[in-house]
Amino acid sequence: MVKDRGEALKVLEDWGRSIVDYINKGEEPVMRIPARTLTNIIWDEKRKILVLGPKAIERRFLDLNEAKRFMQTTLMLKLIIQSIKENVYPTIRDLYYNGKHTMELNEPKLSKSFRENTWDEQSESNAVIEDIEVATGVLREEMGVSADVKGKVVGPIVVRSKGFEIDATKMGDTALSLPPNPDELDIVRMDAKYVLVVEKDAIFQRLNREGYWNSEKCLLVTAKGMPDRATRRFVRRLSEDYGLPVYVFTDGDPYGWYIYSVYRSGSIKLSYENERLATPDAKFIGVTASDISKYKISDNYVIKATDRDIKRAQELKKYPWFQSHEWKRELDLFLRTRKKVEIEALSTHGLKFLHEYLLDKIHNNKWIE
Secondary structure: OOOOHHHHHHHHHHHHHHHHHHHHOOOOOEEEEEOOOHHHEEEEOOOOEEEEOOOEEEEEOOOOOOHHHHHHHHHHHHHHHHHHHOOOOOEHHHHHHHHOOEEEEEEHHHOEEEEEEOOOOHHHHHHHHHHHHHHHOOOHHHHOOEOOOOOEEEOOEEEEEOOEEEEOOOOOOOOEEOOOOHHHOEEEEEOOOOEEEEOOHHHHHHHHHOOHHHHHOOEEEEOOOOOOHHHHHHHHHHHHHHOOOEEEEOOEOHHHHHHHHHHHHOOOOOHHHHHHHOOOOOEEOOOOOOHHHHOOOOHHHOEEOOHHHHHHHHHHHHOHHHOOHHHHHHHHHHHHHOEEEOHHHHHHHOOOHHHHHHHHHHHOOOOEO
Protein backbone atom coordinates (compact mmCIF):
# COMPACT_ATOMS: atom_id res chain seq x y z
CA MET A 1 0.00 0.00 0.00
CA VAL A 2 1.22 3.48 -0.87
CA LYS A 3 1.93 5.32 2.38
CA ASP A 4 2.50 8.94 1.38
CA ARG A 5 1.86 11.39 -1.45
CA GLY A 6 5.46 11.18 -2.63
CA GLU A 7 5.08 7.50 -3.39
CA ALA A 8 1.64 8.13 -4.87
CA LEU A 9 3.12 10.74 -7.19
CA LYS A 10 5.74 8.31 -8.50
CA VAL A 11 3.17 5.59 -9.23
CA LEU A 12 0.85 8.05 -11.00
CA GLU A 13 3.66 9.55 -13.08
CA ASP A 14 4.93 6.10 -14.03
CA TRP A 15 1.44 5.16 -15.22
CA GLY A 16 1.26 8.38 -17.25
CA ARG A 17 4.66 7.64 -18.82
CA SER A 18 3.50 4.15 -19.80
CA ILE A 19 0.77 5.79 -21.89
CA VAL A 20 3.23 8.24 -23.47
CA ASP A 21 5.52 5.30 -24.35
CA TYR A 22 2.92 4.04 -26.81
CA ILE A 23 3.05 7.39 -28.63
CA ASN A 24 6.85 7.48 -28.66
CA LYS A 25 6.82 4.04 -30.30
CA GLY A 26 4.28 5.19 -32.89
CA GLU A 27 1.56 2.97 -31.45
CA GLU A 28 -2.02 3.64 -30.40
CA PRO A 29 -2.16 4.61 -26.67
CA VAL A 30 -4.00 2.02 -24.59
CA MET A 31 -5.05 2.00 -20.93
CA ARG A 32 -5.61 -1.37 -19.26
CA ILE A 33 -8.07 -0.96 -16.38
CA PRO A 34 -9.63 -3.68 -14.20
CA ALA A 35 -13.33 -3.90 -15.04
CA ARG A 36 -15.60 -2.45 -12.35
CA THR A 37 -18.66 -4.24 -13.68
CA LEU A 38 -21.14 -6.43 -11.83
CA THR A 39 -19.94 -9.48 -13.78
CA ASN A 40 -16.39 -8.92 -12.49
CA ILE A 41 -17.32 -8.70 -8.81
CA ILE A 42 -16.73 -11.86 -6.82
CA TRP A 43 -17.99 -12.92 -3.41
CA ASP A 44 -14.98 -14.30 -1.53
CA GLU A 45 -16.63 -16.86 0.76
CA LYS A 46 -13.46 -17.50 2.76
CA ARG A 47 -12.79 -13.85 3.58
CA LYS A 48 -16.49 -12.86 3.62
CA ILE A 49 -15.97 -9.81 1.42
CA LEU A 50 -16.70 -8.65 -2.12
CA VAL A 51 -13.60 -8.42 -4.31
CA LEU A 52 -12.79 -7.36 -7.84
CA GLY A 53 -12.29 -10.20 -10.32
CA PRO A 54 -9.54 -10.67 -12.94
CA LYS A 55 -11.31 -9.13 -15.94
CA ALA A 56 -9.94 -5.91 -17.41
CA ILE A 57 -10.91 -3.51 -20.17
CA GLU A 58 -8.67 -1.85 -22.72
CA ARG A 59 -9.45 1.81 -23.18
CA ARG A 60 -8.11 2.75 -26.61
CA PHE A 61 -7.47 6.29 -27.78
CA LEU A 62 -8.57 5.56 -31.38
CA ASP A 63 -11.78 3.81 -30.37
CA LEU A 64 -14.61 6.31 -30.89
CA ASN A 65 -16.57 4.73 -28.05
CA GLU A 66 -13.65 5.12 -25.64
CA ALA A 67 -11.81 8.23 -26.85
CA LYS A 68 -13.67 10.71 -24.65
CA ARG A 69 -13.25 8.60 -21.50
CA PHE A 70 -9.58 8.12 -22.44
CA MET A 71 -9.02 11.88 -22.61
CA GLN A 72 -11.03 12.47 -19.44
CA THR A 73 -8.72 10.04 -17.66
CA THR A 74 -5.54 11.75 -18.84
CA LEU A 75 -6.98 15.14 -17.87
CA MET A 76 -7.85 13.93 -14.37
CA LEU A 77 -4.44 12.28 -14.01
CA LYS A 78 -2.81 15.61 -14.87
CA LEU A 79 -4.94 17.51 -12.32
CA ILE A 80 -4.15 15.05 -9.52
CA ILE A 81 -0.41 15.02 -10.25
CA GLN A 82 -0.43 18.81 -10.32
CA SER A 83 -2.21 19.00 -6.96
CA ILE A 84 0.39 16.72 -5.35
CA LYS A 85 3.28 18.75 -6.75
CA GLU A 86 1.68 22.00 -5.55
CA ASN A 87 0.95 20.46 -2.12
CA VAL A 88 -2.76 21.20 -2.23
CA TYR A 89 -5.52 18.85 -1.12
CA PRO A 90 -8.48 19.17 -3.51
CA THR A 91 -11.90 17.67 -3.02
CA ILE A 92 -13.46 15.59 -5.75
CA ARG A 93 -15.74 18.58 -6.32
CA ASP A 94 -12.68 20.84 -6.81
CA LEU A 95 -11.32 18.49 -9.45
CA TYR A 96 -14.67 18.45 -11.23
CA TYR A 97 -14.72 22.24 -11.53
CA ASN A 98 -10.99 22.57 -12.21
CA GLY A 99 -11.20 20.23 -15.19
CA LYS A 100 -14.59 21.31 -16.54
CA HIS A 101 -14.31 23.31 -19.76
CA THR A 102 -15.54 23.29 -23.32
CA MET A 103 -13.38 22.35 -26.31
CA GLU A 104 -14.28 23.77 -29.71
CA LEU A 105 -13.15 22.51 -33.11
CA ASN A 106 -13.83 24.36 -36.36
CA GLU A 107 -14.09 22.24 -39.50
CA PRO A 108 -13.96 24.58 -42.55
CA LYS A 109 -14.61 21.81 -45.10
CA LEU A 110 -17.90 20.98 -43.42
CA SER A 111 -18.65 24.59 -42.49
CA LYS A 112 -19.29 23.33 -39.00
CA SER A 113 -17.86 23.74 -35.53
CA PHE A 114 -17.94 21.12 -32.82
CA ARG A 115 -18.22 21.83 -29.11
CA GLU A 116 -17.60 19.18 -26.46
CA ASN A 117 -17.47 19.50 -22.68
CA THR A 118 -14.71 17.67 -20.84
CA TRP A 119 -17.47 16.36 -18.59
CA ASP A 120 -21.05 17.44 -17.98
CA GLU A 121 -21.77 15.98 -14.54
CA GLN A 122 -19.63 15.28 -11.49
CA SER A 123 -20.55 11.61 -11.75
CA GLU A 124 -18.35 11.49 -14.87
CA SER A 125 -15.28 12.97 -13.18
CA ASN A 126 -15.85 10.82 -10.07
CA ALA A 127 -15.90 7.68 -12.21
CA VAL A 128 -12.62 8.70 -13.83
CA ILE A 129 -11.01 9.11 -10.40
CA GLU A 130 -12.14 5.58 -9.57
CA ASP A 131 -10.67 4.34 -12.85
CA ILE A 132 -7.32 5.85 -11.91
CA GLU A 133 -7.50 4.33 -8.44
CA VAL A 134 -8.16 0.82 -9.69
CA ALA A 135 -5.64 1.07 -12.58
CA THR A 136 -2.76 2.33 -10.44
CA GLY A 137 -3.56 0.83 -7.03
CA VAL A 138 -3.30 4.32 -5.51
CA LEU A 139 -6.36 5.32 -3.50
CA ARG A 140 -7.72 8.84 -3.63
CA GLU A 141 -6.98 9.24 0.09
CA GLU A 142 -3.33 8.54 -0.68
CA MET A 143 -3.43 11.07 -3.51
CA GLY A 144 -4.69 13.68 -1.05
CA VAL A 145 -8.09 13.88 -2.77
CA SER A 146 -11.02 14.05 -0.37
CA ALA A 147 -14.81 13.89 -0.38
CA ASP A 148 -17.42 14.69 2.25
CA VAL A 149 -16.60 12.82 5.46
CA LYS A 150 -19.60 12.05 7.66
CA GLY A 151 -17.97 9.89 10.30
CA LYS A 152 -17.81 10.75 14.01
CA VAL A 153 -16.47 8.84 17.00
CA VAL A 154 -16.71 9.31 20.76
CA GLY A 155 -15.38 7.18 23.60
CA PRO A 156 -12.14 5.96 25.21
CA ILE A 157 -9.64 6.65 22.44
CA VAL A 158 -6.85 9.23 22.17
CA VAL A 159 -5.52 10.11 18.72
CA ARG A 160 -2.77 12.35 17.41
CA SER A 161 -3.47 14.45 14.32
CA LYS A 162 -1.01 16.98 12.88
CA GLY A 163 0.92 16.84 16.14
CA PHE A 164 -2.11 17.49 18.37
CA GLU A 165 -3.47 14.86 20.76
CA ILE A 166 -7.26 14.61 20.91
CA ASP A 167 -9.08 12.74 23.66
CA ALA A 168 -12.47 11.52 22.38
CA THR A 169 -13.78 11.26 25.96
CA LYS A 170 -13.50 15.02 26.37
CA MET A 171 -15.76 16.23 23.58
CA GLY A 172 -18.74 17.32 25.68
CA ASP A 173 -21.94 16.69 23.75
CA THR A 174 -20.03 16.72 20.45
CA ALA A 175 -17.75 14.08 18.95
CA LEU A 176 -14.47 13.70 17.09
CA SER A 177 -14.92 14.10 13.33
CA LEU A 178 -12.95 11.66 11.23
CA PRO A 179 -10.46 12.97 8.63
CA PRO A 180 -10.62 11.99 4.94
CA ASN A 181 -7.82 9.47 5.49
CA PRO A 182 -8.17 7.93 8.98
CA ASP A 183 -4.92 6.00 8.46
CA GLU A 184 -3.18 9.31 9.13
CA LEU A 185 -4.56 9.30 12.67
CA ASP A 186 -1.98 8.03 15.14
CA ILE A 187 -3.87 6.13 17.84
CA VAL A 188 -2.07 6.99 21.08
CA ARG A 189 -4.32 5.13 23.50
CA MET A 190 -7.20 2.69 23.14
CA ASP A 191 -9.25 1.58 26.16
CA ALA A 192 -12.47 0.45 24.43
CA LYS A 193 -13.96 -3.02 24.78
CA TYR A 194 -15.98 -2.89 21.57
CA VAL A 195 -17.26 -0.62 18.78
CA LEU A 196 -20.94 0.24 18.37
CA VAL A 197 -21.70 1.59 14.90
CA VAL A 198 -24.99 3.49 14.86
CA GLU A 199 -26.81 4.13 11.59
CA LYS A 200 -28.67 7.26 12.67
CA ASP A 201 -26.99 10.43 13.86
CA ALA A 202 -29.89 11.28 16.19
CA ILE A 203 -29.52 7.94 18.01
CA PHE A 204 -25.73 8.44 18.13
CA GLN A 205 -26.24 11.86 19.75
CA ARG A 206 -28.69 10.44 22.25
CA LEU A 207 -26.38 7.59 23.30
CA ASN A 208 -23.50 10.05 23.55
CA ARG A 209 -25.41 12.48 25.77
CA GLU A 210 -26.65 9.63 27.95
CA GLY A 211 -23.08 8.41 28.47
CA TYR A 212 -23.57 4.97 26.94
CA TRP A 213 -19.94 4.81 25.79
CA ASN A 214 -18.74 5.65 29.31
CA SER A 215 -20.80 3.01 31.11
CA GLU A 216 -19.95 0.38 28.49
CA LYS A 217 -16.33 1.46 27.85
CA CYS A 218 -16.97 1.32 24.12
CA LEU A 219 -16.56 3.53 21.06
CA LEU A 220 -19.64 5.01 19.42
CA VAL A 221 -19.30 5.57 15.67
CA THR A 222 -21.74 6.94 13.11
CA ALA A 223 -21.64 7.89 9.45
CA LYS A 224 -25.17 9.35 9.49
CA GLY A 225 -26.67 6.70 7.20
CA MET A 226 -24.85 5.02 4.34
CA PRO A 227 -21.18 4.99 5.39
CA ASP A 228 -18.50 6.92 3.56
CA ARG A 229 -15.09 5.44 2.85
CA ALA A 230 -13.34 7.12 5.78
CA THR A 231 -15.79 5.75 8.36
CA ARG A 232 -15.63 2.25 6.93
CA ARG A 233 -11.82 2.35 6.92
CA PHE A 234 -11.72 3.58 10.53
CA VAL A 235 -14.05 0.79 11.70
CA ARG A 236 -11.98 -1.80 9.81
CA ARG A 237 -8.82 -0.47 11.44
CA LEU A 238 -10.32 -0.73 14.93
CA SER A 239 -11.28 -4.34 14.24
CA GLU A 240 -8.10 -5.37 12.45
CA ASP A 241 -5.46 -3.56 14.50
CA TYR A 242 -7.04 -3.75 17.95
CA GLY A 243 -9.23 -6.84 17.73
CA LEU A 244 -12.30 -4.91 18.89
CA PRO A 245 -15.70 -6.56 18.33
CA VAL A 246 -17.83 -4.45 16.00
CA TYR A 247 -21.63 -4.26 16.35
CA VAL A 248 -23.82 -2.45 13.82
CA PHE A 249 -27.13 -0.94 14.96
CA THR A 250 -29.66 0.05 12.27
CA ASP A 251 -33.37 0.46 11.60
CA GLY A 252 -35.45 -2.66 10.98
CA ASP A 253 -35.80 -2.32 7.21
CA PRO A 254 -33.97 -3.57 4.09
CA TYR A 255 -32.00 -0.34 3.78
CA GLY A 256 -30.70 -0.56 7.34
CA TRP A 257 -29.78 -4.21 6.77
CA TYR A 258 -27.92 -3.28 3.59
CA ILE A 259 -25.98 -0.59 5.48
CA TYR A 260 -24.83 -3.31 7.86
CA SER A 261 -23.67 -5.45 4.93
CA VAL A 262 -21.65 -2.53 3.52
CA TYR A 263 -19.73 -2.30 6.80
CA ARG A 264 -19.28 -6.07 6.98
CA SER A 265 -18.80 -7.28 3.39
CA GLY A 266 -18.16 -4.11 1.42
CA SER A 267 -20.02 -2.46 -1.43
CA ILE A 268 -20.38 -3.51 -5.03
CA LYS A 269 -19.25 -0.10 -6.30
CA LEU A 270 -16.01 -0.12 -4.28
CA SER A 271 -15.17 -3.80 -4.64
CA TYR A 272 -11.59 -2.87 -5.55
CA GLU A 273 -11.16 -1.30 -2.11
CA ASN A 274 -13.14 -3.67 0.10
CA GLU A 275 -10.02 -5.41 1.41
CA ARG A 276 -9.23 -2.28 3.40
CA LEU A 277 -12.80 -1.10 4.02
CA ALA A 278 -14.86 -4.15 4.94
CA THR A 279 -15.04 -5.57 8.47
CA PRO A 280 -15.93 -9.27 7.98
CA ASP A 281 -16.31 -9.92 11.73
CA ALA A 282 -18.93 -7.18 12.21
CA LYS A 283 -22.16 -8.39 13.82
CA PHE A 284 -25.68 -7.09 13.38
CA ILE A 285 -27.59 -6.02 16.49
CA GLY A 286 -30.07 -3.75 14.77
CA VAL A 287 -33.80 -4.22 14.66
CA THR A 288 -34.90 -7.37 12.81
CA ALA A 289 -38.26 -8.45 11.45
CA SER A 290 -38.61 -10.96 14.28
CA ASP A 291 -37.89 -8.27 16.91
CA ILE A 292 -41.37 -6.87 16.35
CA SER A 293 -42.85 -9.86 18.15
CA LYS A 294 -39.85 -10.76 20.34
CA TYR A 295 -39.76 -7.34 21.95
CA LYS A 296 -43.52 -6.79 21.70
CA ILE A 297 -43.28 -3.60 19.68
CA SER A 298 -46.69 -1.94 19.54
CA ASP A 299 -48.55 -1.87 16.21
CA ASN A 300 -48.68 1.89 16.66
CA TYR A 301 -44.95 1.98 15.88
CA VAL A 302 -44.95 -0.52 13.01
CA ILE A 303 -44.76 0.87 9.46
CA LYS A 304 -46.15 -0.82 6.36
CA ALA A 305 -43.37 -1.70 3.93
CA THR A 306 -43.42 0.09 0.58
CA ASP A 307 -43.00 -1.53 -2.83
CA ARG A 308 -39.47 -0.12 -2.81
CA ASP A 309 -38.77 -1.88 0.50
CA ILE A 310 -40.09 -5.16 -0.89
CA LYS A 311 -37.94 -4.88 -4.01
CA ARG A 312 -34.87 -4.14 -1.90
CA ALA A 313 -35.50 -7.14 0.36
CA GLN A 314 -35.87 -9.40 -2.67
CA GLU A 315 -32.50 -8.14 -3.91
CA LEU A 316 -30.88 -8.86 -0.55
CA LYS A 317 -32.18 -12.43 -0.67
CA LYS A 318 -30.14 -13.02 -3.83
CA TYR A 319 -26.85 -11.71 -2.42
CA PRO A 320 -24.42 -14.48 -1.34
CA TRP A 321 -23.58 -12.54 1.81
CA PHE A 322 -27.20 -12.77 3.01
CA GLN A 323 -27.44 -16.56 2.78
CA SER A 324 -27.03 -17.46 6.45
CA HIS A 325 -29.95 -19.28 8.07
CA GLU A 326 -30.70 -16.26 10.27
CA TRP A 327 -30.80 -13.75 7.41
CA LYS A 328 -32.93 -16.03 5.21
CA ARG A 329 -35.41 -16.35 8.06
CA GLU A 330 -35.53 -12.60 8.72
CA LEU A 331 -35.91 -11.64 5.06
CA ASP A 332 -38.62 -14.25 4.50
CA LEU A 333 -40.48 -12.99 7.57
CA PHE A 334 -40.22 -9.40 6.36
CA LEU A 335 -41.53 -10.31 2.90
CA ARG A 336 -44.38 -12.27 4.46
CA THR A 337 -45.50 -9.66 7.02
CA ARG A 338 -44.42 -6.53 5.08
CA LYS A 339 -43.70 -4.73 8.34
CA LYS A 340 -40.75 -2.49 9.19
CA VAL A 341 -39.74 -0.48 12.25
CA GLU A 342 -37.32 2.29 13.12
CA ILE A 343 -34.93 2.18 16.06
CA GLU A 344 -37.14 4.73 17.81
CA ALA A 345 -39.96 2.16 17.93
CA LEU A 346 -38.17 0.60 20.88
CA SER A 347 -39.47 3.56 22.89
CA THR A 348 -42.79 1.74 23.07
CA HIS A 349 -41.36 0.26 26.29
CA GLY A 350 -40.17 3.59 27.64
CA LEU A 351 -37.27 5.88 26.83
CA LYS A 352 -34.79 3.84 28.87
CA PHE A 353 -35.47 0.64 26.95
CA LEU A 354 -32.96 1.52 24.19
CA HIS A 355 -30.06 0.80 26.57
CA GLU A 356 -31.66 -2.44 27.76
CA TYR A 357 -32.14 -3.61 24.18
CA LEU A 358 -28.50 -2.95 23.25
CA LEU A 359 -27.13 -4.61 26.37
CA ASP A 360 -29.37 -7.63 25.85
CA LYS A 361 -28.24 -8.12 22.25
CA ILE A 362 -24.53 -7.51 22.88
CA HIS A 363 -23.99 -9.29 26.18
CA ASN A 364 -26.36 -12.19 25.52
CA ASN A 365 -24.99 -12.78 22.02
CA LYS A 366 -28.30 -12.06 20.28
CA TRP A 367 -26.59 -10.78 17.16
CA ILE A 368 -26.61 -12.23 13.64
CA GLU A 369 -24.01 -12.27 10.87
